Amino acid sequence: MESEMDEGGLTRRDFVTRSLFAATVMPVGLLARMANGSQETRPLEDWIARARSQLPVTKESTYFQTGAYGPSPQPVIDEIAERLAFQNRGPADPRFNNPMGEIEPDLRSYLAETFHVGPTGVALTHSTSEGISIAAWSLNWAKGDEVIISNQEHPSNIIPWYLLRDRYGLVIRVINLDTGTSLLDEVRDALSARTRMVSISHVSRNNGRRVRTEESADLARILRAKDILYHLDGAQGPGCVPVNFNDLGCDCYSTCGHKWLLGPKGTGAFFVREDMLDRVQLSWAGAHSHADMDYEGSYTLLPSAARYEFGTRALSDFAGFRRAVSWIQEFGLERVHKRIQYLVAYAIDRIGQSNQLTLSSPAVEEDRSGVFVMRLPEACDALTVYKHLSGDPKILTSPVRREGDLRLAIHFFNTEEEIDAAIEAVDNVCHAGSVV
Numbered sequence: 139m140e141s142e143m144d145e146g147g148l149t150r151r152d153f154v155t156r157s158l159f160a161a162t163v164m165p166v167g168l169l170a171r172m173a174n175g176s177q178e179t180r181p182l183e184d185w186i187a188r189a190r191s192q193l194p195v196t197k198e199s200t201y202f203q204t205g206a207y208g209p210s211p212q213p214v215i216d217e218i219a220e221r222l223a224f225q226n227r228g229p230a231d232p233r234f235n236n237p238m239g240e241i242e243p244d245l246r247s248y249l250a251e252t253f254h255v256g257p258t259g260v261a262l263t264h265s266t267s268e269g270i271s272i273a274a275w276s277l278n279w280a281k282g283d284e285v286i287i288s289n290q291e292h293p294s295n296i297i298p299w300y301l302l303r304d305r306y307g308l309v310i311r312v313i314n315l316d317t318g319t320s321l322l323d324e325v326r327d328a329l330s331a332r333t334r335m336v337s338i339s340h341v342s343r344n345n346g347r348r349v350r351t352e353e354s355a356d357l358a359r360i361l362r363a364k365d366i367l368y369h370l371d372g373a374q375g376p377g378c379v380p381v382n383f384n385d386l387g388c389d390c391y392s393t394c395g396h397k398w399l400l401g402p403k404g405t406g407a408f409f410v411r412e413d414m415l416d417r418v419q420l421s422w423a424g425a426h427s428h429a430d431m432d433y434e435g436s437y438t439l440l441p442s443a444a445r446y447e448f449g450t451r452a453l454s455d456f457a458g459f460r461r462a463v464s465w466i467q468e469f470g471l472e473r474v475h476k477r478i479q480y481l482v483a484y485a486i487d488r489i490g491q492s493n494q495l496t497l498s499s500p501a502v503e504e505d506r507s508g509v510f511v512m513r514l515p516e517a518c519d520a521l522t523v524y525k526h527l528s529g530d531p532k533i534l535t536s537p538v539r540r541e542g543d544l545r546l547a548i549h550f551f552n553t554e555e556e557i558d559a560a561i562e563a564v565d566n567v568c569h570a571g572s573v574v
């Protein structure tokens with residue numbers, strides 16, 4: 139669960155307001171649909187209906203929490219179970235071990251091809267955070283060196299910098315990536331002779347702003363000319379917005395399988411430009427990071443990003459990650475992105491009909507992503523609204539960093555009716571005035 143979210147028990151005030159909510163402010167439209175035993179009133183396009191029929195989550199809740207954990211489809215769940223059962227017929231028996239050994243190389247190549255990374259530029263990790271830490275610890279930081287991050291980062295792209303600050307005297311410069319600022323101007327103003335790395339979100343989990351591919355490429359050119367490492371935190375990238383690692387121009391990119399790609403929880407990937415492999419140095423390593431070694435003190439690292447991997451790993455999960463990407467590709471990533479953009483435009487339009495909710499995520503299409511964020515009226519507390527909605531109507535949303543901001547992570551499998559229901563529910567809860 140993301141760190142700003144309070145998962146604690148209900149307070150007395152929560153209890154009172156939740157009871158009030160159930161009795162008086164359940165959206166009328168939603169109540170009617172629930173009474174009919176159905177939450178959908180419009181015919182769904184075939185491919186969406188097919189996708190939804192394979193996603194168990196659609197039968198449990200109105201799920202707008204892909205930005206935290208993506209729900210896996212049944213074929214992914216089955217793939218993991220089958221591979222695990224297969225492996226355990228003899229984990230060290232070559233009959234089972236050898237086929238299991240093909241999972242990682244196959245997944246690396248598939249991710250490289252899908253997201254336009256060089257053939258040896260993909261490392262498989264367990265989370266975005268792991269990739270961020272690989273990048274953060276890759277330089278020999280000296281006291282007074284500087285890193286640039288933004289005011290829209292997840293704690294995973296903050297904590298490593300705090301550690302480095304406290305351990306090596308690194309200076310953290312924070313640029314303003316609120317909706318509507320200029321990324322290039324912000325970075326230019328923050329650069330100094332001591333800047334050694336820029337690490338920002340490709341898509342912010344807080345305000346949904348996406349770094350455009352062209353502005354990222356421009357930034358990459360500026361940074362490369364100054365020998366500054368450029369890392370993107372892509373936790374909210376693949377599956378949500380188009381990702382072409384090569385065109386983005388960054389030196390490295392951290393992401394995961396468990397959000398918008400709908401893969402197993404605890405899977406990730408780290409992309410590196412192949413010519414930067416020796417620059418992005420290893421701080422953690424172990425068996426399987428090396429091509430050769432002896433017991434006299436010599437070793438050679440793998441000539442690929444697989445050098446960032448080591449030890450025994452959860453191969454059945456990586457098989458599930460592979461299946462998740464191929465599942466989404468059966469529908470086509472381009473079609474998925476277009477559908478997300480369509481639904482976000484729908485949500486923006488829908489918010490326009492409310493006399494108290496406003497848009498917090500970007501209005502400009504090029505800056506939008508599936509991370510849609512609405513601003514609640516001042517008297518309405520986002521955490522309390524989140525708790526209400528995840529209760530009885532089972533509408534899963536998320537409070538984000540800015541007070542009064544509530545996020546709907548809108549994926550292609552969501553529907554207009556779900557967006558209507560969520561916005562109507564939020565509107566009604568806030569109207570009731572009981573959730574301050």
Ligand SMILES: Cc1ncc(COP(=O)(O)O)c(C=O)c1O
Pocket residue numbers: 140205206264265266267268291292294295339341342343371373374393394406
């Ligand atoms: C922008 C961003 N970065 C990093 C993370 C951490 O991701 P992971 O759990 O894959 O480490 C998240 C999770 O929500 C995120 O939204």
